[in-house]
Amino acid sequence: MTVKEKLAVHAADVEKYLGECLDDLSIPEGLLESMKYSLMAGGKRLRPVLVLVWAQMLGAKKEAVLPFAASLEMIHTYSLIHDDLPAMDDDDLRRGKPSNHKKFDEATAILAGDGLLTEAFGFMTKADAPPADVVEAIALMAKSAGSAGMVGGQVVDVSYTGRDGVTLEELRVMHSMKTGALILSACKSGAILAKGAGATADDVRRAEEYGRLIGVAFQIVDDVLDVVGDEASLGKPVGSDEEMGKSTYPTLIGLEESKELARKYVDEAVELLEPYSGEEADFLAELAQYIVDRVY
């Protein structure tokens, strides 16, 4: 199997869970429809898959962490719904379909996002792991998704748009908040939730570092793909950042150096997997390689 096929197999578990998990919560019909419209609109399910695979590699059972894994996709989805709003990026389309507020209306889109974000924390509590570890993982997610993480990164990103003189360090910090924190936390929370199954502090540290590295690599590659074009990007229209006058890795350090930097981070991520073996370890290594292979 190729890494894409393996990713799809893991994603299918997430897909099935996501498709059913909101149905029995007594959510008002119109709101449920709007939440599911965006939640089930496709995507690679990368974040939940990272939770699952790290947890399983470290000894946890898939069923034990699936609700927590699903919560990361709910958080990712809510952020896309709110980012698309007219007051934000004002995007009419998301993955080739009308964005939530175009399909429904703005009020519904705001509330669908609020609902998904709130339910996400509810599903986190369903993790079948020692309660102290669940609390630790929830605290991590709140920090990563919150105002010093994903939400804060969006604010910083907007403040950088069109601004001259954004430095590489500022760009790095902004991305680490806006997209990196959630990817890092996906890996790290998977490891935290496997502590009851034997995962050690070193495992948690490696998961965090792996997540940090592939998160940065992912962002650099996305910036590169914005220049060279690729269907496999994270879903942004080609050239969008360029057109808005944003600083990107290629504009700051050049195309070739960006590609080399992404390669370097991916190599470091793969090295972190050395203590592990088995299909999950192989998959995590291939997944890291796949990120950067897209630009070679």
Add this chain to the structure above:
Amino acid sequence: MTVKEKLAVHAADVEKYLGECLDDLSIPEGLLESMKYSLMAGGKRLRPVLVLVWAQMLGAKKEAVLPFAASLEMIHTYSLIHDDLPAMDDDDLRRGKPSNHKKFDEATAILAGDGLLTEAFGFMTKADAPPADVVEAIALMAKSAGSAGMVGGQVVDVSYTGRDGVTLEELRVMHSMKTGALILSACKSGAILAKGAGATADDVRRAEEYGRLIGVAFQIVDDVLDVVGDEASLGKPVGSDEEMGKSTYPTLIGLEESKELARKYVDEAVELLEPYSGEEADFLAELAQYIVDRVY
């Protein structure tokens, strides 16, 4: 001390904590300013005070539950920010000051709300209680604030506006979702977080029932005050629901019967406090009475 003075004393603890708790989280400056603008805009701090007083009455320490209590005010505040948005209620004013999106802008208001909601769950994890109880209390809050609770209630409320034939039962369910769930959960989470200090399942059940009853009474009284007018209402402009053609308790069952119904619920709430004594128990009884006294 009057009940209002006692409420203010408890609220002062919450106020102090809220004023400082976001400062050391590395939140981008503009976002932090917007979050604190709404969070520190006043209000009775009823929800966090209910957490504190129930927890303390059942043996928990104030410091142990203060972060969790504060999280309820963050959730309440985020809901007000998002409700005021142009796509929702389009309110330019909140408590006599410009609403968040008027003071800042819509994008900032959306993100400030998202940030407060996310941080709320982070502060819940800081409760100093047995981890299993913390997880239980977080699950309760996610359910109450989520798409089958507060967020869902907002959707149902909008769907009822201007609609003929809303029944008393439909109105009751809508309010129990939109405002009741959070008040119920304030009391119940306080009791849950006191389980490690000796609170029993019966205590938790009484807290839940007290919260349910005063929540309904509060809503009925607010509807009554919309008709008869009172400065002490929950903050809605007098007559606003009437003008929008909404069904309310007085329009459905009449003014006098509404007042009697609120009185009945408050009496039941006070009865639930019979097993308890001391200043917290006295305060909770006086608080319930105070709700309904406003219309007599």
